[in-house]
Amino acid sequence: MPLHILIIVENLPVPLDYRVWLIAKTLRDNGCKVSIISPAADKYPAGEFEIEGITVYRHNLPDAGSLLQYLWEYTVALWKEFRLSVKIFRKNKFKVIHACNPPDLIWSIGLFWKLFGVKFIYDHHDLSPEILLAKIGDCQSIYRGFNNKEKMPALRKPKSIVHRFAYKLLLINERISHKFANAVLVTNESFRKIALVRNKCKSNKIFVVRTGPQLAELPKVNFQQNITNDIPKIAYVGVMAKQDGVDVLLKSTAYAVKSLDKKFQLILMGGGPQFDNLIALAHKLGINKYVTFKGFIPRKEMLDELIKCSLGVTPDLSGPMNDFSTMLKVQDYMACGLPQVMFDLQENKFTAGESALYAKSGDEKEFANKIIKLIENYDLRKKLGGIARERVEKLTWENSGSRNLLKAYEFI
Structure with a gap:
């Protein structure tokens, strides 16, 4: 039995x-x-x-x-x-x-x-x-x-x-x-x-x-597709609560919009208690046309969307909880061959290693500058994306x- x-x-x-x-x-x-x-x-x-x-x-x-x-x-x-x-x-x-x-x-x-x-x-x-x-x-x-x-x-x-x-x-x-x-x-x-x-x-x-992620769900990555997009897509996946730093991400996005001549689109997949407040903040910052809120979507659809993106972002701020937590989205970006920008939290750094660029926690301008650096540098995106995909295969379920x-x- x-x-x-x-x-x-x-x-x-x-x-x-x-x-x-x-x-x-x-x-x-x-x-x-x-x-x-x-x-x-x-x-x-x-x-x-x-x-x-x-x-x-x-x-x-x-x-x-x-x-x-x-x-x-x-x-x-x-x-x-x-x-x-x-x-x-x-x-x-x-x-x-x-x-x-x-x-x-x-x-x-x-x-x-x-x-x-x-x-x-x-x-x-x-x-x-x-x-x-x-x-x-x-x-x-x-x-x-x-x-x-x-x-x-x-x-x-x-x-x-x-x-x-x-x-x-x-x-x-x-x-x-x-x-x-x-x-x-x-x-x-x-x-x-x-x-x-x-x-x-x-x-x-x-x-x-x-x-x-499971080995079977690791998508086939076309680096040429997600690195040479005409309009780069930046992905965020996850919960949208106070401690997740999505408000900081939107403020960094506003800074990047002003600093970059090149257009880009921020795709937010997920939801939570701050969802409506974040939509209002995007309008207040004047970046609503650069931001798409998709809400929670099925996992397969989320991975299919990530493959079309150029980079991922993990804006979780240093704090009593985040400092010790492993963020699943970090590995999801890596599974799709995406380089990423994140704050320098210890477990994030353990997971992503050299496949990410790191900013000091809470520094909106530095976070934005790291995003700009990846958007403007095709070779760097390709290099970090390759490291990410190779590394995540060792971190599968x-x-x-x-x-x-x-x-x-x-x-x-």
């Missing part, structure tokens, strides 16, 4: 959540039965669905904006996730719960099912305490990275008492998630250090499972993610 695994995710619907879907398909291909509980969203309605041999259960959630609304959302989510887990267990007993954060509350469901002999895997996607710091915007990292003694970076505490309480609560739940997990999956070495140092996790149960995922399941 195949091993039945229940994956619980709250942040994004499935199969839109790329990492979760990669993990589910890998487990399915290795003989496991996989069920997934996820939220519903536009184009991903609530209900029970069979998708590519994986059973997906989606549930509705209330909208959240304020701290109290988030607390209500998490309470509703936990209740619905628990009820669905009971329903699934009655149908076909699962042996593993694979919990994907944020938020770091699913340990409570995992702890209950441990009473019935179910193993618990904690998949640490995002740093919830740092997400809070990024959203409230009243504190920044004092320095980035880890020092020689592997201590955590110092962070200024939130100014508000309410935010301090919420921050402490998030830290506690993160540590509990690590403590009760039979295995912990992390997305990069920075997260591994956080598991070891901040959460006192045993090193033998931590597995670095990097998210990357098969080469950097799935192997350690399976090792984690063997461990438990």
